[in-house]
Amino acid sequence: MEGITKFFAASGVLANDAVDLVVEEGEIHAVIGENGAGKSTLMKLLYGLEHADAGEITFRGEKVAIKDPFVANRLGIGMVHQHFKLVSDFTVAENVVLGSEPRARGPFIDRRSAVRDVSKVIEEHGFSVDAKRKVQDLTVGQMQQVEIVKMLYRNAELLILDEPTSVLTEQEIESLFNTLKNLLGRGKTIILITHKLEEVMQMSDRVTVMRDGKVVAVRDTKDVDKRELSRLMVGRDILLEVDRKPPTYGDPVLELKDVTIRCRGQGRPLLDRISFQVRSGELVGIAGVGGNGLAEIEDVIGGLRRATSGRIFLHGEDVTALGPEPLREVGLAYVPADRLRRGASLPTTVRENCIVTKHHDFLRTGILQKRGIRAFTERLIEHFSIDAVEGMPAGNLSGGNIQKMILARELAAETDFILFSEPTWGLDIASSQFVYEKMLELRQRGAGVLLISSNLDEILGLADTVLIMYRGRIVGRLENTESLSKEIIGEYMLGLRDDSQSPSAVASAEGSRG
């Protein structure tokens, strides 16, 4: 048999508990599971980034010890990490050859043959990147191509892709899948790590399901359906659909008027005359590919970046010039995309994280009242079923629980407007579901909710109104009706459709709202 068998038991956190994984040559093998199920750990072991405490790996019939990625590369195992491992100020070619540079004489790099060899790989596989461009100028999809080229340059036969689609647009995902099929045709073997069931059904030949560090099932993809897989993953039946009641709109709570952010030395503004409003009881979703202004909208509404021109109103009050703290006094609650740095302070306790935005309420003669804080925190922990103790550092919590903690804190402020940015990025199905329910509850209660997200399922499932950003402009304003699809939004996201240029389209959008 040519394939890999892996058995491994870690101490402390049992990330992988006697796991067997068999991958046949020439197949696409999906490994699925929730966050913390042990998929990534297993792959890191296979790629030599971590070392197993027990168990063995057999590759093409031979027992192998993979002590570092170098050995993995030599064996023909390559990996594309979820968070790209690229040096952004290097060129594509430099990134690809890093660590196995072609030499001219002695220590000198042969730049010409580096560019030539890398270009050859790019061409052979129909990728669309230029070997001489700097990585920082590429789109996310192209960066992923560079990662794949990196593996192919090293003659990888077994390719591991860790959550490859989490950062891509629909169109980019399609092109990735074409690439994978193409690679399969060339006799490569692919391991696809994911928690998106659709991809498993669409792409894989076989699937291994992991839960709590164990393998719970290995199936031929054609013999299973999504429902069964999700049950295996979560261990119980879960509701995949969210229940969204028809909206009832009230007065605007947030309004942006011609908000523009310009950076000196850059021709194109980061935000270009952004105008929209969020009414009470309305959930507005903003979609877009990274780098097209989503982060800037988050920053400008959160008070972390000043608009170059334009005005922002919150509850009718001009808050354009306000920083984060006065903004919260006016009535802003904000769940940031960067939850580990902006949303929480990892070394401080859960308790302190929970009261950071309202610690004034717990002051008596300038001293924080510990008892009140404890009671408050414990109430939040219970209400939001956070798996935590109030005195433990927030950094000890899992990603899902950190997000729950932030959610609890922001919702406790009971504001009429809440900004969510990428609220489920990297969360598993159960945690995501929890976040969705909370968002819809808020909307039901009559709060205005703004959801900034690159996840189209999320936008389509939750939003009443969908705005799409491209190159700093809002290129599409759409009512979320039955006829709206991911493909349509995807075309806007890639700039293939643009309503902002034709005044009639804008006018009709305005008209339909009034």
Next chain:
Amino acid sequence: MSNTSFPIPMLHSTIRIMAPFLLAAIGGLFTELAGMLNIALEGLMLIGAFFSVIFAAATGSLFLGIALGIVASVLAAYIFGFISLHLRANIFITGLATNVFAEGLTMVLAFQIFGNKGVIRFANLPRLPVLSNPSLQRIPVLGDILVGHNILVYVSWLMVVLASIVIYKTAFGLRVRGTGSNPGAVEATGLSPRRYRMYAILISGFTCGLAGAILSLQLGAYVPGVTAGRGWIALVAIYLGNKTPLGILIACIVFGFAESLSNYAQGVIDVPADFILAFPYIITVVAMIAYSMIRHYRLRGSER
């Protein structure tokens, strides 16, 4: 002193004075590119200064003195690197410790060996050989400024060229730069970022040792605290030079000129000596502020 001849010796001494800055900054450039703020330059330089002059006097050989001075400095750099990288101590604290350690060590050893806490002169110390070439010296202006320095000055120029080649043309340079920009990317290719960081620290030990050797050997004596903050100014030069060898060269010319100016001004202008001696440091502060202001305006979006 006539008006025409006055700038020439001043520029000549600029070239001599900038050499230690240049060497320390070039070494520091490697650690900077590898993603570390190396504040130990000062201490490493001091160790180089002390041991090179001691060993040169003891062996009667300039070459052995310089070589052993460098060995001492590289050894100190290794300890600094080991504690920072392998024992994972905060590199700022270990850098600070290296500086304090260097100061204490040199003071204690000087007292133990010579029973003297002050300046230690070595009468029979060989002088650094000077490059003097009459035909080159005849080139107007440039000949007077650039020729007639001790050989280590020319070695420092050579190091700038060498550093440019290593950083931009070799696989080693690529890996060091990669380590600084994204250690995860380097690790994912199977290389050890820690190893390249260690190499960078050792390189900074080498160049700082040489820089220290220039300081004490051209004096022919060991002066306590002879580095006088030059390691810190070298650190500033790295940033002012925008982390490129050429930029560092220009920054070091500015600092060398400032110090040279203050040396000359002492005899000419009627200003308190303390102020004149502080001049190079004031230039450093002004340069640093100007640099960060320029950066600030470049990065920031234009306000209305």
